[in-house]
Amino acid sequence: MAILVDESTRLLVQGITGREGSFHTEQMIEYGTTVVAGVTPGAGGRQVHGVPVFDTVADAVAATQPNVSFVAVPAPFAPDAILEAAEAGIPLIVCITEGIPVLEMVRVAHAVRSRGVRLIGPNCPGLISPGKAKVGIMPGFIHMPGPVGIVSRSGTLTYEVVWALTRAGIGQSTAVGIGGDPVIGTSFVDVLEMFERDPETQAIVLIGEIGGADEEAAAEFIRQHVSKPVVGFIAGRTAPPGRRMGHAGAIISGGRGTAAEKIAALEAAGVPVAERPAQVADLVRQVLERR
Amino acid sequence: MDLHEYQAAEIFGRYGIPVNRGIVARAPEEARAAAERLGGQVVVKAQVHAGGRGKAGGIRLASDPLEAEAVARQILGMTIRGRVVRKVLVAPAVAFVREYYLGVVLDRDARRVVVMGSSAGGVDIEEVARERPEAIVREHADPFLGFLDYQARRLAFRLGVEPELARGFAAIARQLYQAYVDCDASLAEINPLVLTQERTWLALDTKVVLDDNGLFRHPDLAELRDPEEEDPLEHEARLAGISFVRLEGTVGCIVNGAGLSMATMDAIKLYGGEPANFLDIGGGASAQRVAAALRIVVADPNVRSILVNIFGGITRGDVVAQGLLEAFREVEVRVPIVIRLVGTRQEEGRRMLEEAGFTVVDTMEEAAERAVALAKSQ
Numbered sequence: 001m002a003i004l005v006d007e008s009t010r011l012l013v014q015g016i017t018g019r020e021g022s023f024h025t026e027q028m029i030e031y032g033t034t035v036v037a038g039v040t041p042g043a044g045g046r047q048v049h050g051v052p053v054f055d056t057v058a059d060a061v062a063a064t065q066p067n068v069s070f071v072a073v074p075a076p077f078a079p080d081a082i083l084e085a086a087e088a089g090i091p092l093i094v095c096i097t098e099g100i101p102v103l104e105m106v107r108v109a110h111a112v113r114s115r116g117v118r119l120i121g122p123n124c125p126g127l128i129s130p131g132k133a134k135v136g137i138m139p140g141f142i143h144m145p146g147p148v149g150i151v152s153r154s155g156t157l158t159y160e161v162v163w164a165l166t167r168a169g170i171g172q173s174t175a176v177g178i179g180g181d182p183v184i185g186t187s188f189v190d191v192l193e194m195f196e197r198d199p200e201t202q203a204i205v206l207i208g209e210i211g212g213a214d215e216e217a218a219a220e221f222i223r224q225h226v227s228k229p230v231v232g233f234i235a236g237r238t239a240p241p242g243r244r245m246g247h248a249g250a251i252i253s254g255g256r257g258t259a260a261e262k263i264a265a266l267e268a269a270g271v272p273v274a275e276r277p278a279q280v281a282d283l284v285r286q287v288l289e290r291r
Numbered sequence: 292m293d294l295h296e297y298q299a300a301e302i303f304g305r306y307g308i309p310v311n312r313g314i315v316a317r318a319p320e321e322a323r324a325a326a327e328r329l330g331g332q333v334v335v336k337a338q339v340h341a342g343g344r345g346k347a348g349g350i351r352l353a354s355d356p357l358e359a360e361a362v363a364r365q366i367l368g369m370t371i372r373g374r375v376v377r378k379v380l381v382a383p384a385v386a387f388v389r390e391y392y393l394g395v396v397l398d399r400d401a402r403r404v405v406v407m408g409s410s411a412g413g414v415d416i417e418e419v420a421r422e423r424p425e426a427i428v429r430e431h432a433d434p435f436l437g438f439l440d441y442q443a444r445r446l447a448f449r450l451g452v453e454p455e456l457a458r459g460f461a462a463i464a465r466q467l468y469q470a471y472v473d474c475d476a477s478l479a480e481i482n483p484l485v486l487t488q489e490r491t492w493l494a495l496d497t498k499v500v501l502d503d504n505g506l507f508r509h510p511d512l513a514e515l516r517d518p519e520e521e522d523p524l525e526h527e528a529r530l531a532g533i534s535f536v537r538l539e540g541t542v543g544c545i546v547n548g549a550g551l552s553m554a555t556m557d558a559i560k561l562y563g564g565e566p567a568n569f570l571d572i573g574g575g576a577s578a579q580r581v582a583a584a585l586r587i588v589v590a591d592p593n594v595r596s597i598l599v600n601i602f603g604g605i606t607r608g609d610v611v612a613q614g615l616l617e618a619f620r621e622v623e624v625r626v627p628i629v630i631r632l633v634g635t636r637q638e639e640g641r642r643m644l645e646e647a648g649f650t651v652v653d654t655m656e657e658a659a660e661r662a663v664a665l666a667k668s669q
């Protein structure tokens with residue numbers, strides 16, 4: 001078991017002929033992910049790394065039955081690509097694109113939800129179930145299979161924590177990057193709920209950052225509904241208010257969304273919060289030993 | 292991206308929102324001329340990307356052109372929250388009987404746009420939200436249908452606007468929402484929206500913040516960016532496509548990834564130092580981007596040491612190291628550098644950097660500790 005992606009994943013890559021799409025298709029295949037099709041409008045009939053390319057998602061679905069789509073399409077066209085995948089009935093869409101206007105995402109998030117489709121991202125590294133499938137841009141070699149589920153708003157910071165866990169001999173069930181934008185398809189709470197139900201996951205790591213109140217909502221959810229131990233890390237203790245820290249969603253506005261608030265909320269829910277990324281591994285070992 | 296009050300007023304005016312039109316002045320004499328043209332009592336307002344202008348003395352009344360010139364002389368050049376005032380807006384002074392707040396913003400938790408109104412206008416709305424949350428009325432726009440007429444009316448009535456004035460108030464609220472959507476704004480605000488003595492509505496102060504991600508489809512709005520308001524280093528970083536926020540510490544940071552950049556800053560603080568900046572070079576860590584980042588970081592005279600923290604990921608460690616070496620050849624650096632590099636073939640990368648005389652460490656914690664110690668010993 002794992003969540004969202006595994007050996008049964010049949011992946012479609014939207015934007016497969018682009019630089020990012022082509023490169024990451026090769027990387028995902030190399031990791032062992034089953035990539036069944038690609039879509040680039042106008043490139044139908046071609047092949048990329050042995051993967052057949054279609055003009056439309058509907059054609060790709062009819063011919064190859066994908067169950068996950070990876071969207072690596074530039075920001076101006078990404079909302080349309082997500083909606084095309086949703087309309088074609090692909091139940092899980094992972095969008096790595098950075099720079100989508102937030103008002104586009106308001107419409108897209110509601111549209112995909114109304115179709116019962118799960119969107120992860122945008123502006124995220126994707127997700128990986130180590131040893132099973134990688135649907136994302138993360139380096140596969142830093143992961144190892146194991147009992148820890150990871151959910152994060154960040155990319156390289158997640159790699160940092162995963163690397164610390166792997167070096168400590170602690171493997172991961174699934175690592176999910178939910179994205180750094182203000183409006184994203186899947187929240188911390190959504191992923192926590194899945195990890196709580198996943199029998200393979202024995203502990204959960206939540207990596208948050210300044211901005212919004214998703215971590216506070218997660219803390220409340222953990223307090224009420226999560227029986228598995230959770231360890232936290234929050235980036236941005238030193239971030240100044242009112243400034244966007246790289247991610248469009250990482251901003252303290254109106255005095256809300258500070259790291260201090262989020263850490264306090266998590267600690268109040270019984271979640272130990274690490275001061276340094278590497279310390280997450282120590283805390284995870286402690287909570288696993290206690291179980 | 293922040294707009295000035297006068298730019299926001301210009302946009303709202305195009306949507307039929309009654310705004311208090313003024314004249315922008317860059318010199319005291321221009322303020323006098325503006326006051327002469329407007330006639331009567333005027334208000335002289337600092338045009339600067341900082342809140343709290345009123346409290347800082349950046350908004351002043353003047354009863355005649357000479358006084359307008361004198362007041363403008365005081366305001367121009369003053370510093371408000373670290374920003375120098377280079378322009379003022381001279382606008383007619385308006386007598387009013389009531390002040391409201393009207394704003395459009397994204398509600399992240401609801402994933403919807405929300406229109407907010409309050410009868411406590413003219414004061415800091417964040418303060419109202421903290422102290423009297425019941426004084427704020429909210430209406431969420433439908434993601435597909437938008438902000439509807441009945442919602443705008445309901446907003447007006449809940450704020451206690453008299454029936455004969457509610458239609459005008461509602462029209463302004465809807466136009467404000469439309470302006471927000473059309474501009475890809477992240478904030479559109481009128482504070483205060485006043486009821487004048489003549490019982491008409493007038494937007495006395497206007498504010499717009501644009502979603503940076505939406506600028507690609509609004510080249511006309513992108514041109515409204517005021518380069519005078521931007522820190523010169525932040526300006527350079529933006530042109531190079533690097534996320535950079537200048538801070539006040541002494542340890543310069545060059546990191547790939549926004550979350551890791553924040554975590555690196557936090558680690559510097561944890562080991563007793565202060566970060567000089569947030570800097571995310573983005574993916575890939577090419578020689579060109581690292582060189583651009585180095586130029587920006589060394590241009591800050593406060594920087595005493597530099598921490599380079601690259602989680603190479605898919606990019607090979609030796610390729611990243613090659614890029615770093617090229618960048619270091621290109622940019623003269625007079626402060627010590629600590630490098631932390633992780634990635635495939637990181638050992639090769641590390642050896643290349645060490646052979647070139649650089650300090651390379653294994654973990655982010657060690658890197659932060661070393662960089663802080665070096666900054667303190669400089």
